[in-house]
Amino acid sequence: MxxxxxxxxxxxxxxxxxxxxxxxxxxxxxxxxxxxxxxNWGLDFTGGTLIEVNFAKPADLEQVRGELAKGGFGEPAVQFFGTSRDVLIRMPPQEGAKAANLGDHIVASIKAGNGEEVTLKRIEFVGPSxxxxxxxxxxxxxxxxxxxxxxxxxxxxxxxxxxxxxxxxxxxxxxxxxxxxxxxxxxxxxxxxxxxxxxxxxxxxxxxxxxxxxxxxxxxxxxxxxxxxxxxxxxxxxxxxxxxxxxxxxxxxxxxxxxxxxxxxxxxxxxxxxxxxxxxxxxxxxxxxxxxxxxxxxxxxxxxxxxxxxxxxx
Incomplete structure (x- = not known):
């Protein structure tokens, strides 16, 4: 009709x-x-790092983004992964000292902001190829x-x-x-x-x-x-x-x-x-x-x- x-x-x-x-x-x-x-190619096309972390309590994604920005990690993609306590962080390629032990640097930056217990569950690298x-x-x-x-x-x-x-x-x-x-x-x-x-x-x-x-x-x-x-x-x-x-x-x-x-x-x-x-x-x-x-x-x-x-x- x-x-x-x-x-x-x-x-x-x-x-x-x-x-x-x-x-x-x-x-x-x-x-x-x-x-x-x-x-502005994303991580899927440029390569980078996928980092999964676990929080003791439900995570605040905006706060996580803010702490990572303060730590000099730019604007990574941050999202829940399954539950509100599991967070997936997609990082673009890093240079300098941050590239080494990147997962530990990420966890340290998040802990510095909220003081909660944060555990690194996995880290995967996506190559440029x-x-x-x-x-x-x-x-x-x-x-x-x-x-x-x-x-x-x-x-x-x-x-x-x-x-x-x-x-x-x-x-x-x-x-x-x-x-x-x-x-x-x-x-x-x-x-x-x-x-x-x-x-x-x-x-x-x-x-x-x-x-x-x-x-x-x-x-x-x-x-x-x-x-x-x-x-x-x-x-x-x-x-x-x-x-x-x-x-x-x-x-x-x-x-x-x-x-x-x-x-x-x-x-x-x-x-x-x-x-x-x-x-x-x-x-x-x-x-x-x-x-x-x-x-x-x-x-x-x-x-x-x-x-x-x-x-x-x-």
Missing amino acids: EIFKFKRDLDFLKLRLPAAILSLLLVSASIGILVVKGL VGDELVEQGGLAVFVALLCILLYVSVRFEWKLALGSVVALAHDVTITLGFFSLLGIEFDLTVLAAVLTVIGYSLNDTIVVFDRIRENFRKMRKGTPEEITNNALTATLSRTIMTSATTLFVVIAIFAVGGPVIHAFAAALLMGITVGTYSSIYVASAVALKLGLSKEDLMPPQVEKEGADLDPLP
């Missing part, structure tokens, strides 16, 4: 030129920021995802729509990465998972629009490609608004109360869903129309009946 009903079609494509300029500016700025600043491998595999995962999407949409719809969907997805990923680079938010495997989630979410929204576009091209006898596409966008707008709104409510709740450990994941989803909703309307469809999408591209192939080409009997 549609929540929002419109008496006439909204002229979305009237704004496709300003939207194209905005998208080009955002993508260009994102690429520039990525080139200049790069991403593992980090380099994850960077390569993460980038490969995104590339393969886009390639598979291109093939899938080409088979299900038409290559012009397929190229439009891939351009929209690349648009979403680039702007999301530029957002992370601009703010210096740590990019780890959870954020990579969020980026892949954004790809799936944006594709799902785009496929719904494309399905209506194909249906309209086949059943609407009159109208230009722009008018037919506007009709499809208007018809799916109710679904797009409700899906995006309900998803954003959940993501905002995760960002607000989920704690600092999941902030980066939620921030990636917030940015990706917002940009993905916009690109489904103004990027994917606009690119397909720019490539010359027409009714002939989406009409089902005519199947000749057996014997139809035979001359009739006299």
Whole structure:
């Protein structure tokens, strides 16, 4: 059931030129920021140390972070690990005297702040070679995802729509990465998972629009490609608004109360869903129309009946 009903079609494509300029500016700025600043790679990619400590009483994570900062350990990732008394600390690579006996230095810094009994349970080192491998595999995962999407949409719809969907997805990923680079938010495997989630979410929204576009091209006898596409966008707008709104409510709740450990994941989803909703309307469809999408591209192939080409009997 549609929540929002419109008496006439909204002229979305009237704004496709300003939207194209905005998208080009955002993508260009994102690429520039990525080139200049790069991403703030997390421990999963750079290597470092995982340290698990046990507290005699439930730990205060904010206090632990504060004591580690006072001890000169920067801003390590600190989170509960199973129980409120077990804490996992993810340290970036250390240099100098702190690199030696790092676990003992961490425990000493925490004890100096609260005086509670703290026990070192385990310490693991992640080498840079593992980090380099994850960077390569993460980038490969995104590339393969886009390639598979291109093939899938080409088979299900038409290559012009397929190229439009891939351009929209690349648009979403680039702007999301530029957002992370601009703010210096740590990019780890959870954020990579969020980026892949954004790809799936944006594709799902785009496929719904494309399905209506194909249906309209086949059943609407009159109208230009722009008018037919506007009709499809208007018809799916109710679904797009409700899906995006309900998803954003959940993501905002995760960002607000989920704690600092999941902030980066939620921030990636917030940015990706917002940009993905916009690109489904103004990027994917606009690119397909720019490539010359027409009714002939989406009409089902005519199947000749057996014997139809035979001359009739006299």
